[in-house]
Amino acid sequence: MAPTAGASFVSSYRLTRAILLSVIAVGMTMAEAPQRRAFAQGKLDARYVVTLSGLPIGRGTWVIEIGDDSFTASASGATAGLLRVFATGQGQSAAHGAISGGQLVPSTYASRIVADEKSDDVRMVLSGGAVKELAVNPPTVASPDRVPVTEAHRRGISDPMTASLIRVPGSGDMLGPQACQRTLTIFDGRMRYDLQLVFKRLDRVSSERGYQGLAVVCAVFFSPIAGHVRDRYAIKYLAQLRDIELWLAPITGTRVMVPFRVAVPTPIGLGVLQATEFVSTPQPSRATARTQ
Numbered sequence: 001m002a003p004t005a006g007a008s009f010v011s012s013y014r015l016t017r018a019i020l021l022s023v024i025a026v027g028m029t030m031a032e033a034p035q036r037r038a039f040a041q042g043k044l045d046a047r048y049v050v051t052l053s054g055l056p057i058g059r060g061t062w063v064i065e066i067g068d069d070s071f072t073a074s075a076s077g078a079t080a081g082l083l084r085v086f087a088t089g090q091g092q093s094a095a096h097g098a099i100s101g102g103q104l105v106p107s108t109y110a111s112r113i114v115a116d117e118k119s120d121d122v123r124m125v126l127s128g129g130a131v132k133e134l135a136v137n138p139p140t141v142a143s144p145d146r147v148p149v150t151e152a153h154r155r156g157i158s159d160p161m162t163a164s165l166i167r168v169p170g171s172g173d174m175l176g177p178q179a180c181q182r183t184l185t186i187f188d189g190r191m192r193y194d195l196q197l198v199f200k201r202l203d204r205v206s207s208e209r210g211y212q213g214l215a216v217v218c219a220v221f222f223s224p225i226a227g228h229v230r231d232r233y234a235i236k237y238l239a240q241l242r243d244i245e246l247w248l249a250p251i252t253g254t255r256v257m258v259p260f261r262v263a264v265p266t267p268i269g270l271g272v273l274q275a276t277e278f279v280s281t282p283q284p285s286r287a288t289a290r291t292q
Contacts, residue, residue, distance in 0.1 A: 041284065042066050042253035046210075047277040048077070053269030056080055060273075064165065066254055067283070071104060072096050073161050089115035095161035097126075104167075109159035111189070122189030130155040131187065140190050140227070149192055149226045157187040166248060166257045175202060179248050179257055180218035191227035195220055203247060205260050210279035211249050215260050220244040241265060249275075253282025 043065045050058035060077025078090035093111035097104060109124040125133035131154040140146075163186055168174040177199035184195040197218040206212040222238045229235065247261035262273040 041068060042251045042256070042280055042282050044251045044258065044280040045277070046258075046275050046279070048273055048275050050077075051272050051274070052266065062164075062258075064251065064256075064258065065283075066165075066251070066256065067099070069099050070097065071099055071162075071165075073164060075161065075164075089113065091115075093161050095159055097162060104162055104165055106159050106162035109161055109189075111160070124159055124189055126159060129157060131157070134189060136189050143229070145231060146229050147224070147226045149187075149190075153192040153226045154187060157185050157192065160186060160188050164258055168255050168257060170255075174250055174255060174257060175214050175216055177216075179216040192225040193228075194223040194225060196223065197246070200245065205247060205249060205275075207260075207275050207278040209277040211260070211275075213249070215247040215249045216257065218246045218248065220246050220262075237267075249278060250280070252280040 044063065046062045048060045048062065049056055050060070057080060058077055059080050060075060062073075062075045064073045065071065072094070074092070074094035076090070076092040091111065091113035093109070095106050095109045097106035097108070099105070105128075106126045109122075109126065111120075111122045113120045119137075121135075121137045123133075123135045124131055134154070142148075163184065166179060166182075168179050170178075180197040180199035182197055184197065186193055186195065197220060200217045200219050202214050203217050204213065205215045219242075222241065222244070224235055224239060241264070243265055245261075245263045246259055248257040249260035250257050259273070260275045260278060264271045
């Protein structure tokens with residue numbers, strides 16, 4: 001491989017890896033404005049595979065439990081297949097919080113990613129949609145070309161894991177445009193960004209185990225706000241994309257929808273996060289259980 005071709009491949013690989021992380025991030029960072037209706041109760045146990053140009057490069061799990069007055073959500077994943085030839089990585093993230101007045105109110109969020117023998121840890125304590133405590137390791141490196149994160153950027157936000165739940169208000173059919181029409185404000189401990197969702201269509205999806213039926217497909221537009229390096233190629237590439245798509249499917253027994261599939265174009269093929277298992281079950285509330 002000639003030096004120029006080799007440099008091009010390495011650049012494309014690095015960008016693609018960054019974008020594939022964004023595939024997971026987009027798939028796991030969807031939120032909405034607070035709603036006032038009460039939540040129903042349900043549980044989701046899902047398995048996902050990440051592919052690049054149809055080749056498997058990662059796998060993950062996602063467990064969500066929604067109760068009467070609290071919720072938990074956790075995800076884990078690791079590289080697999082072809083990507084392990086170039087790099088190895090694994091990660092976990094989790095959030096816990098209360099349910100009050102129909103709102104998800106996160107209290108803690110933590111994530112840990114280990115890749116190429118380097119680790120990245122984020123821990124947040126939140127209250128009322130604002131970050132009260134934040135610990136990141138290693139610390140974000142300050143530089144003149146990095147947009148600084150201010151205290152204002154840490155208010156009115158969702159952490160990535162709590163934000164993975166989209167509640168559709170009302171009592172009608174959830175599978176419609178209302179699931180998509182929103183702009184999401186997200187802070188992941190290092191970067192503040194918006195994701196604008198726009199309804200595109202309904203599509204039928206099928207997992208190997210669990211959900212088979214309609215999903216709502218949203219277009220996703222990424223806008224970096226703070227914490228990023230303005231001239232970084234991966235950031236500019238993602239901000240310019242107009243064909244990221246997100247498929248949302250419901251958790252049985254609730255009015256909550258979560259990502260079933262995410263598709264993001266990369267310079268060397270389409271990156272896709274896809275549910276292979278999507279098993280959701282309604283859970284009786286404590287009040288219902290007491291009357292039985």
